[in-house]
Amino acid sequence: MSKVTVVGAGAWGTALAIQAVRAGHSVTLVARTAEAVAAIARNHENGRLPGVRLPDSVTVMDQLPDASDLLVWVVPTQHLRTSLLKLRPPAGGIVICAKGVEVGTHMLPLEVAGDVTGDRPLAVLSGPNFAHEIAAGLPAATVVASVNADLREQVRVAFGTSTFRLYGNDDPIGAQLGGAAKNVIAIAAGVVIGAGLGENARAALVTRGLSELCRLAVALGGRAEAMTGLSGLGDLMLTCTGMSSRNFSLGHALGQGRSLEAILAGRTAVTEGVATAAALVARAGKVELPICQAVAEFLSGRKTLDQSISELMSRPQRDE
Numbered sequence: 001m002s003k004v005t006v007v008g009a010g011a012w013g014t015a016l017a018i019q020a021v022r023a024g025h026s027v028t029l030v031a032r033t034a035e036a037v038a039a040i041a042r043n044h045e046n047g048r049l050p051g052v053r054l055p056d057s058v059t060v061m062d063q064l065p066d067a068s069d070l071l072v073w074v075v076p077t078q079h080l081r082t083s084l085l086k087l088r089p090p091a092g093g094i095v096i097c098a099k100g101v102e103v104g105t106h107m108l109p110l111e112v113a114g115d116v117t118g119d120r121p122l123a124v125l126s127g128p129n130f131a132h133e134i135a136a137g138l139p140a141a142t143v144v145a146s147v148n149a150d151l152r153e154q155v156r157v158a159f160g161t162s163t164f165r166l167y168g169n170d171d172p173i174g175a176q177l178g179g180a181a182k183n184v185i186a187i188a189a190g191v192v193i194g195a196g197l198g199e200n201a202r203a204a205l206v207t208r209g210l211s212e213l214c215r216l217a218v219a220l221g222g223r224a225e226a227m228t229g230l231s232g233l234g235d236l237m238l239t240c241t242g243m244s245s246r247n248f249s250l251g252h253a254l255g256q257g258r259s260l261e262a263i264l265a266g267r268t269a270v271t272e273g274v275a276t277a278a279a280l281v282a283r284a285g286k287v288e289l290p291i292c293q294a295v296a297e298f299l300s301g302r303k304t305l306d307q308s309i310s311e312l313m314s315r316p317q318r319d320e
């Protein structure tokens with residue numbers, strides 16, 4: 001049994017804490033505020049993952065415990081930096097679970113973590129994993145990517161059970177880009193379905209979106225194969241097909257004509273693709289990402305839906 005500390009008591013952090021208990025570990029869940037800690041203690045559940053009882057063995061607190069064997073950071077991308085600066089993790093490996101690109105710096109999550117905490121072993125956990133299904137113990141698989149093989153193994157032991165399989169690889173850039181870009185493509189897929197453009201259009205969009213992911217991964221030092229694995233294609237399949245995805249459902253509402261402001265005002269859970277779209281396109285530089293760019297322009301209000309669709313459909317035709 002090892003001491004696993006999960007930082008970030010959102011839906012995913014709570015599900016991962018439950019999964020680490022299932023894997024036989026001693027688990028601490030770190031929430032952002034004392035009020036959040038008190039509410040979880042009072043209700044034995046986290047409002048961000050309603051209907052799921054948190055095991056009594058999970059210690060909930062608003063700061064890091066004195067000792068951890070593994071730190072797992074499950075804070076949304078745009079708050080990753082401030083949370084690391086606030087909690088100042090001690091030396092040792094960290095697993096980052098955010099899926100996005102930081103606004104302003106255009107850094108990937110592991111780059112943000114390295115920037116704040118210095119040279120240390122880092123890993124990314126990313127794959128097709130809805131928090132409520134993992135919390136319920138339904139079968140699933142994911143990717144742990146790190147250039148540090150010892151840390152990969154530690155993460156496998158921390159979370160692996162007969163219902164949750166972890167596949168390792170040494171391509172953290174590919175895994176992070178897959179996780180970030182699928183959120184943007186999922187918004188586009190939601191728009192397509194919400195606007196009534198049809199299943200053919202969604203299939204074409206997701207497939208061409210996968211091409212964008214492959215191009216981007218190779219250009220930024222990752223591998224195209226990562227994009228056809230769980231953290232690329234796997235997560236695209238999950239989030240581009242149903243309303244359980246916050247990114248897809250946001251796109252769906254946009255496609256039906258609702259405003260971004262109204263949609264965001266009605267939700268407290270993070271929808272990573274919204275901030276990530278423009279940051280990802282900026283990070284891509286000269287790499288062609290027409291779908292991600294169309295999403296960024298549409299979200300910013302610079303283009304209407306009709307303009308975006310017309311531009312995507314009138315691009316020069318070429319070999320696949």
Ligand SMILES: NC(=O)c1ccc[n+]([C@@H]2O[C@H](COP(=O)([O-])OP(=O)(O)OC[C@H]3O[C@@H](n4cnc5c(N)ncnc54)[C@H](O)[C@@H]3O)[C@@H](O)[C@H]2O)c1
Nearest residue numbers: 009010011012013032048076079083098099130131269270
């Ligand atoms: N929910 C899922 O099914 C799921 C699955 C895989 C990956 N992810 C990824 O995990 C990350 C977290 O998502 P989530 O679903 O748990 O989010 P959530 O919307 O459920 O909760 C967000 C959490 O972030 C915390 N937070 C907000 N601002 C903060 C700050 N400044 N400092 C510290 N914490 C802050 C909130 O208190 C809350 O606990 C995202 O990058 C998401 O893409 C989510």
Ligand SMILES: O=P(O)(O)OC[C@H](O)CO
Nearest residue numbers: 127128129130245246247
């Ligand atoms: O609900 P979404 O769109 O944030 O997706 C959650 C996870 O990333 C799915 O793997």
